Amino acid sequence: MTIKEIAEMANVSSATVSKVLNGKDQYISEATRQRILEIVEREGYIPNAIAKSLKMKSTKTLGIVIPDVMNLFFSELARGIEDAAEKKGYSVILCNSDNKESKEEKYIQVLQEKMVDGIILTASEKSVSKSLKRRNTPMVLLDRDISIDGKVGRIVVDNEEGTYNATSHLIDKGCKNIGFISSANINKPSGQRLKGYERAILENHMSYDENKIFLKNYTIDTGYEGTMTMLDRTEIDGICCGNDLIAIGAIKALKEKGIDVPEKVKITGFDDIQVSQYLDPPLTTVRQPIYEMGEEAVKMLISIIEKKDVEIEKILKTILVERSST
Amino acid sequence: MTIKEIAEMANVSSATVSKVLNGKDQYISEATRQRILEIVEREGYIPNAIAKSLKMKSTKTLGIVIPDVMNLFFSELARGIEDAAEKKGYSVILCNSDNKESKEEKYIQVLQEKMVDGIILTASEKSVSKSLKRRNTPMVLLDRDISIDGKVGRIVVDNEEGTYNATSHLIDKGCKNIGFISSANINKPSGQRLKGYERAILENHMSYDENKIFLKNYTIDTGYEGTMTMLDRTEIDGICCGNDLIAIGAIKALKEKGIDVPEKVKITGFDDIQVSQYLDPPLTTVRQPIYEMGEEAVKMLISIIEKKDVEIEKILKTILVERSST
DNA sequence: ATGAAAGCGCTAACAA
DNA sequence: TTGTTAGCGCTTTCAT
Numbered sequence: 285m286t287i288k289e290i291a292e293m294a295n296v297s298s299a300t301v302s303k304v305l306n307g308k309d310q311y312i313s314e315a316t317r318q319r320i321l322e323i324v325e326r327e328g329y330i331p332n333a334i335a336k337s338l339k340m341k342s343t344k345t346l347g348i349v350i351p352d353v354m355n356l357f358f359s360e361l362a363r364g365i366e367d368a369a370e371k372k373g374y375s376v377i378l379c380n381s382d383n384k385e386s387k388e389e390k391y392i393q394v395l396q397e398k399m400v401d402g403i404i405l406t407a408s409e410k411s412v413s414k415s416l417k418r419r420n421t422p423m424v425l426l427d428r429d430i431s432i433d434g435k436v437g438r439i440v441v442d443n444e445e446g447t448y449n450a451t452s453h454l455i456d457k458g459c460k461n462i463g464f465i466s467s468a469n470i471n472k473p474s475g476q477r478l479k480g481y482e483r484a485i486l487e488n489h490m491s492y493d494e495n496k497i498f499l500k501n502y503t504i505d506t507g508y509e510g511t512m513t514m515l516d517r518t519e520i521d522g523i524c525c526g527n528d529l530i531a532i533g534a535i536k537a538l539k540e541k542g543i544d545v546p547e548k549v550k551i552t553g554f555d556d557i558q559v560s561q562y563l564d565p566p567l568t569t570v571r572q573p574i575y576e577m578g579e580e581a582v583k584m585l586i587s588i589i590e591k592k593d594v595e596i597e598k599i600l601k602t603i604l605v606e607r608s609s610t
Numbered sequence: 611m612t613i614k615e616i617a618e619m620a621n622v623s624s625a626t627v628s629k630v631l632n633g634k635d636q637y638i639s640e641a642t643r644q645r646i647l648e649i650v651e652r653e654g655y656i657p658n659a660i661a662k663s664l665k666m667k668s669t670k671t672l673g674i675v676i677p678d679v680m681n682l683f684f685s686e687l688a689r690g691i692e693d694a695a696e697k698k699g700y701s702v703i704l705c706n707s708d709n710k711e712s713k714e715e716k717y718i719q720v721l722q723e724k725m726v727d728g729i730i731l732t733a734s735e736k737s738v739s740k741s742l743k744r745r746n747t748p749m750v751l752l753d754r755d756i757s758i759d760g761k762v763g764r765i766v767v768d769n770e771e772g773t774y775n776a777t778s779h780l781i782d783k784g785c786k787n788i789g790f791i792s793s794a795n796i797n798k799p800s801g802q803r804l805k806g807y808e809r810a811i812l813e814n815h816m817s818y819d820e821n822k823i824f825l826k827n828y829t830i831d832t833g834y835e836g837t838m839t840m841l842d843r844t845e846i847d848g849i850c851c852g853n854d855l856i857a858i859g860a861i862k863a864l865k866e867k868g869i870d871v872p873e874k875v876k877i878t879g880f881d882d883i884q885v886s887q888y889l890d891p892p893l894t895t896v897r898q899p900i901y902e903m904g905e906e907a908v909k910m911l912i913s914i915i916e917k918k919d920v921e922i923e924k925i926l927k928t929i930l931v932e933r934s935s936t
Numbered sequence: 937a938t939g940a941a942a943g944c945g946c947t948a949a950c951a952a
Numbered sequence: 953t954t955g956t957t958a959g960c961g962c963t964t965t966c967a968t
Contacts, residue, residue, distance in 0.1 A: 286945055297955045302947055311953055328744040333723040334669065335945035337660050338960050345703070345724070352689065359685040363678065366706055375720060377671070378704040380692055394701060397659040398671070418654040558682075559885050612961055623939045628963055637937055661961035664944050 285329050293327070294320045305331065337399065345375040346585065347395035349405035350426075351383045356558055357574055358406075361426065364578020365404055372586055374401070385411050396421055402585040404578075412436065422588040424581045429472035437584045438597045439577050443473045446570040446602035447480030450552040451524045453568070455488050457550055457610050459522030461496065465510035465534060466526025468499040477526050477554065493518065502526060507533020515541060521549055522610075528553035528560050531567055535609070550610040565608035573600050611655050619653070620646045631657065663725065671701040672911065673721035675731035676752075677709045682884055683900055684732075687752065690904020691730055698912055700727070711737050722747055728911040730904075738762065748914040750907045755798035763910045764923045765903050769799045772896040772928035773806030776878040777850045779894070781814050783876055783936050785848030787822065791836035791860060792852025794825040803852050803880065819844065828852060833859020841867060847875055848936075854879035854886050857893055861935070876936040891934035899926050 287305070291298040296316055303309050304320050323329075337343040346369055350358040362378065369376050377400060379391035388411035395403055396415065402422035405412070409430040412423065416434060424437035431438070447464075454462050464481040467474045478499070485492050495518045498510030507530035514520055515537070525531040531553035538545050545551055545565055553560060553569035560567040580598050587594040613631070617624040622642055629635050630646045649655075663669040672695050676684040688704065695702050703726060705717035714737035721729055722741065728748035731738070735756040738749065742760065750763035757764070773790075780788050790807040793800045804825070811818050821844045824836030833856035840846050841863070851857040857879035864871050871877055871891055879886060879895035886893040906924050913920040 287947095288945075298945085299947075299956080300954060303954090306947080308948090313953060316953085330719070330722050330745055332664075332725060332945050334660055334663050334725045335960090336947075338658075338664050338944090338962090339946050339948090341960075343660065353679060353685045353692070354682075354689045356680075356682075356685075359679045359682075362704065363680045363706060366679070366704055370705075375703050375705075375724060377701050378688065378692055379696075379701070380689060393656065396656050398701060399658060399660045419656055559888055562885050562888075613963095614961075624962080625939060625941095625964075626937085629938090632963080634964095639937060642937080658961050661944090662963075664946090664960090665962050665964090667944075 285327055286332070287329075290320065290323055290327065290329055293323050296320065341399075342401055343399045344373055345377060345398070345400050346582070347377045347379065347391070347398075347400040347403040347405075349379045349381050349388055349391050349395075349403065349407055351406060352380050353378065357555075357572075360574040361578045364575035365582055366578075368579040368582035372582065374582075374586070381407065389414060392421075393418070402589050404581045404585055422585060424585045424588070426577060426581055435588065435596060437581070437588055437594070439581050439584065439600065440597070441473075441572045441577065441600050442602060443476035444480040444483070446554060446572075446604075447477045447524055447526075448484045449480075449602065449604050450554070450568075450570050451481050451484035452488075453604055453606070453610060454522040454524060454550055454552060455484065455490070457522070457546075459550055460490070461518070461520045462490070462522040462524060463496040463498070463510075463514045463520045464524050464526070465498045465500075465507055465514075465530050467502045467506070469502075474526065481524050496520060502529060504529050504533035504536070506530055507535075508537045510534065511537035512541075515543075523549060523551050525551065525553050528555045528557045528567060528569055531569070531609070532559075532563065535563065535565075535567075546609050552610060556605055561607065563609075568607045568610040569605050571603045571605050573603060576600060611653055612658070613655075616646065616649055616653065616655055619649050622646065667725075668727055669725045670699055671703060671724070671726050672908070673703045673705065673717070673724075673726040673729040673731075675705045675707050675714055675717050675721075675729065675733055677732060678706050679704065683881075683898075686900040687904045690901035691908055692904075694905040694908035698908065700908075700912070707733065715740060718747075719744070728915050730907045730911055748911060750911045750914070752903060752907055761914065761922060763907070763914060763920070765907050765910065765926065766923070767799075767898045767903070767926050767928060769802035769928070770806035770809070772880060772898075772930075773803045773850055773852075774810045775806075775928065775930050776880070776894075776896050777807045777810035778814075779930055779932070779936060780848040780850060780876055780878060781810065781816070783848070783872075785876055786816070787844070787846045788816070788848040788850060789822040789824070789836075789840045789846045790850050790852070791824045791826075791833055791840075791856050793828045793832070795828075800852065807850050822846060828855060830855050830859035830862070832856055833861075834863045836860065837863035838867075841869075849875065849877050851877065851879050854881045854883045854893060854895055857895070857935070858885075858889065861889065861891075861893075872935050878936060882931055887933065889935075894933045894936040895931050897929045897931050899929060902926060 287298045291301045353359050381387040388407040392415040404424045406426045500506040511534040553567045556569045556571035613624045613627050617627045679685050707713040714733040718741040730750045732752045826832040837860040879893045882895045882897035
């Protein structure tokens with residue numbers, strides 16, 4: 285069923301049908317308008333968006349390239365993106381890259397071939413700039429602290445503010461000796477998390493003590509090891525953890541030592557992974573506004589697509605989720 | 611950059627370029643072939659898949675309509691689908707319906723407009739048959755026990771076998787008095803889970819005792835309440851739970867009563883939700899082959915698209931994940 | 937071994 | 953108020 289067949293049934297030209305279908309019907313008589321609409325309804329006509337896209341040079345679809353939808357962070361992101369896109373009349377093509385450059389590049393190329401109007405992605409600088417060279421597809425980069433020359437949007441989260449708030453919260457709750465356990469990664473987010481802790485300590489005139497800092501991996505083991513080490517070396521009544529897994533390890537160590545959480549030592553995490561609310565005790569943690577990141581990415585991307593003037597970088601605030609571990 | 615421009619640069623016709631780009635170059639001289647390929651490479655030419663789709667009447671893209679990617683079950687499904695689709699050269703458009711018929715219908719319509727080659731979906735019978743009336747898009751239905759007239763594929767999981775295996779496992783582990791706590795839903799999966807338990811009990815010549823069966827909701831509360839009730843009424847040394855949440859409630863009740871799991875009472879769940887491995891004790895549970903469901907759905911869908919003769923229903927086996935609660 | 941031309945289904949400028 | 957027509961970028965048949 286095509287527009288042409290509808291036109292024949294209604295004894296009009298396909299141009300006329302196209303006009304009423306697209307609301308450009310100021311000059312169409314009400315009679316023909318009704319007649320066409322009825323036939324369209326009766327025949328269950330479905331417009332061919334591919335033909336329309338070819339003509340209009342716009343597919344009303346966006347691509348998203350993320351490492352893995354099975355990762356809770358990215359599934360929430362995907363949902364935020366899809367919801368926002370749908371509201372604006374866009375569909376989204378999903379691509380899982382597993383953080384592999386080869387897959388990123390391949391997917392971006394496919395998306396470009398499919399003429400998506402824009403791409404939201406978490407990818408390496410190399411993949412992005414490479415594909416930008418081929419075709420200047422509007423893009424918004426998520427959760428990656430790299431800057432691409434040219435007009436690629438960026439959405440990032442204020443990691444420093446996150447640990448700053450968590451540490452401040454521990455101080456508010458009466459902690460005097462606060463440790464920090466996190467990853468030794470040298471990348472931006474990890475550095476910012478340490479910085480946020482430092483800033484809170486310093487601003488509150490507390491001692492910044494090397495013995496209270498343990499940096500290794502974003503794992504349960506690191507949390508356990510770090511806590512045990514600190515307990516050996518110094519007095520602590522609060523630990524700001526670089527992520528929730530570390531917090532889980534810390535709680536485990538504390539339990540083994542018979543130290544009550546939060547009575548004796550208070551704990552904060554970072555990320556708010558799904559299990560955090562089921563822990564014993566439920567974990568106070570810093571949550572990234574993931575869903576909102578998705579929404580903002582879509583807003584920014586569509587603005588770029590529509591060539592509106594937009595701020596090309598957006599920094600989102602974290603949210604402190606208070607539960608029973610503090 | 612279009613095929614026509616490439617053609618001009620190479621001093622050939624666009625037909626020739628098209629041929630070498632699509633490997634239909636048996637009759638193209640090696641010289642021109644090379645020349646064209648070089649120019650394509652040098653100019654970073656990206657084929658326009660939209661134009662190709664219009665001509666070929668195939669978009670090489672699939673649609674998926676699921677309630678919510680943020681739900682772990684569906685994110686794994688989505689991943690399975692996307693991986694399998696990618697391997698076969700298809701992209702996938704993601705749609706979240708929140709189980710609302712209105713959204714399902716709207717999304718299916720959009721997918722049909724975008725001329726997807728097929729749709730994998732978890733949706734109501736009404737939405738499906740309605741959209742099938744408009745256009746006969748190949749579809750595969752997931753995790754829904756409804757049958758549509760016509761050629762809609764179905765992938766389902768053998769729920770009965772799941773609880774049968776779980777209960778048998780409890781028996782193997784020496785349980786003599788096994789309870790069953792589940793949902794009172796009258797839908798297929800719930801009924802099948804009860805049936806699997808019954809069958810295992812009966813086949814092993816154990817008494818089928820109403821006091822050992824508690825049916826209410828798929829919630830932690832039901833698990834707790836059911837366990838407490840059973841404990842009051844009868845002796846039990848094993849509980850087969852209809853899902854993991856119920857198992858969590860059961861373990862909670864047992865702990866409160868000072869009854870050791872798995873020493874005194876062994877527990878099995880169903881679903882293997884993410885927290886299950888972190889529980890104390892880690893939960894033995896029945897896992898649905900979710901990722902595989904996605905893969906199978908894609909295989910079946912593509913077979914339908916290619917008009918191959920295929921079995922239109924596939925029943926997948928569950929997997930018993932043994933951990934420390936049994 | 938290569939090219940001309942038609943046509944996929946739609947929109948829009950222009951004509952009537 | 954409606955229709956004619958060209959063209960979006962591609963593939964493919966048929967001719968050369």
